[in-house]
Amino acid sequence: MADSSTSKLNLSTEPIQIATEDARELQITNQATAEDGSLTQITFMNPKLYVAAADRHIHVLKKYDEIHVQLTPKKNTVLHVAAQFGRADCVKWILQLPSPSSLLQQPNEKGDTALHLAAREGHLTVVKNLIDAAKQPKRDLEGGSTAVCKVMLRMTNGDKDTALHEAVRHHHPKVVKLLIQEDPEFTYGANTEGNTPLYIAAERGFRDLVHMILDNCSSPAHDGVNGGTALHAAILSAMTRKILTWNPALTKQLDANGWSPLHFAAYVGCHRTIVRQLLKNSDRYVIYLGVKDHGIGKRTALCYHPIKKNTLISYILE
Numbered sequence: 001m002a003d004s005s006t007s008k009l010n011l012s013t014e015p016i017q018i019a020t021e022d023a024r025e026l027q028i029t030n031q032a033t034a035e036d037g038s039l040t041q042i043t044f045m046n047p048k049l050y051v052a053a054a055d056r057h058i059h060v061l062k063k064y065d066e067i068h069v070q071l072t073p074k075k076n077t078v079l080h081v082a083a084q085f086g087r088a089d090c091v092k093w094i095l096q097l098p099s100p101s102s103l104l105q106q107p108n109e110k111g112d113t114a115l116h117l118a119a120r121e122g123h124l125t126v127v128k129n130l131i132d133a134a135k136q137p138k139r140d141l142e143g144g145s146t147a148v149c150k151v152m153l154r155m156t157n158g159d160k161d162t163a164l165h166e167a168v169r170h171h172h173p174k175v176v177k178l179l180i181q182e183d184p185e186f187t188y189g190a191n192t193e194g195n196t197p198l199y200i201a202a203e204r205g206f207r208d209l210v211h212m213i214l215d216n217c218s219s220p221a222h223d224g225v226n227g228g229t230a231l232h233a234a235i236l237s238a239m240t241r242k243i244l245t246w247n248p249a250l251t252k253q254l255d256a257n258g259w260s261p262l263h264f265a266a267y268v269g270c271h272r273t274i275v276r277q278l279l280k281n282s283d284r285y286v287i288y289l290g291v292k293d294h295g296i297g298k299r300t301a302l303c304y305h306p307i308k309k310n311t312l313i314s315y316i317l318e
Helices: 002-006 014-036 047-054 078-084 088-094 114-121 124-135 145-154 163-169 173-182 197-203 207-216 230-236 240-246 248-252 261-268 272-281 301-308 312-317
Strands: none
Touching (some): 047 078, 078 114, 114 163, 114 173, 124 173, 173 207, 197 207, 230 240, 230 248, 248 261, 248 272
16 A cells, blocks of 8 residues: 555655655554554654655645644654755745644654754755744744744754754754854753764864854853863864964863863874964963873873974973
């Protein structure tokens, strides 16, 4: 039955081939649920509805009632489907239905909202449509449209990622800029890995996103994995100057292993320019601070100089 229900649809594009495979799974799940007598309250999505949302067939969507309550086995709504495939026109039509607020903030099995999926894939127009819909005054929304929009922007998934985390990780500059502009005062915290959007951008060498975050966010968090900071991460990608200008005090912050950014720069043998930038902004005690090194004992940043051949000692002696 699953093959016959989808074979007549247009499957010419790769996304729709994927959608069709998922649609078959949806139909099988529907049948299994009916046969085993499950008392679940989930209304599984009609396969044709899934394909219609994935292939922007609004005329097909109009044939179904209460499409907002139908879910895939992974608990994606029709809005999730349209947002993930970048179907901006479908997203806009779905959001014109009564009570769209529940769809805007509804998470799937992994905790992702439609905004998470659109930001992850870099679908700028879809992200705009979702934000615009959240700003619209609705009778079913409490606290005002502005508050509702910010709630959506700040929602985290199962990994504690916001939509901004996703857009930064996958390097979608236009989406990142829009998300920041809509909520510049919010301090985006660390996810389950301990990483903030600023740290992710620095770690991955996304210079444009580092500048965008620092220039537009009022107070961006700088935390990273293992107690490190965005400055630790920026050392490898040579973006220290911008972060030092923003917050020179980060030179004093140690990670979980007791390493300062200066220790890290000396260890990896950074260019003399980076080492000099760190030295100019570090207190003297950081230079002589000892940290544990693989059971060898405590070593200062000076100890790494002869190994990595940077200019640490020569600068100190100047």
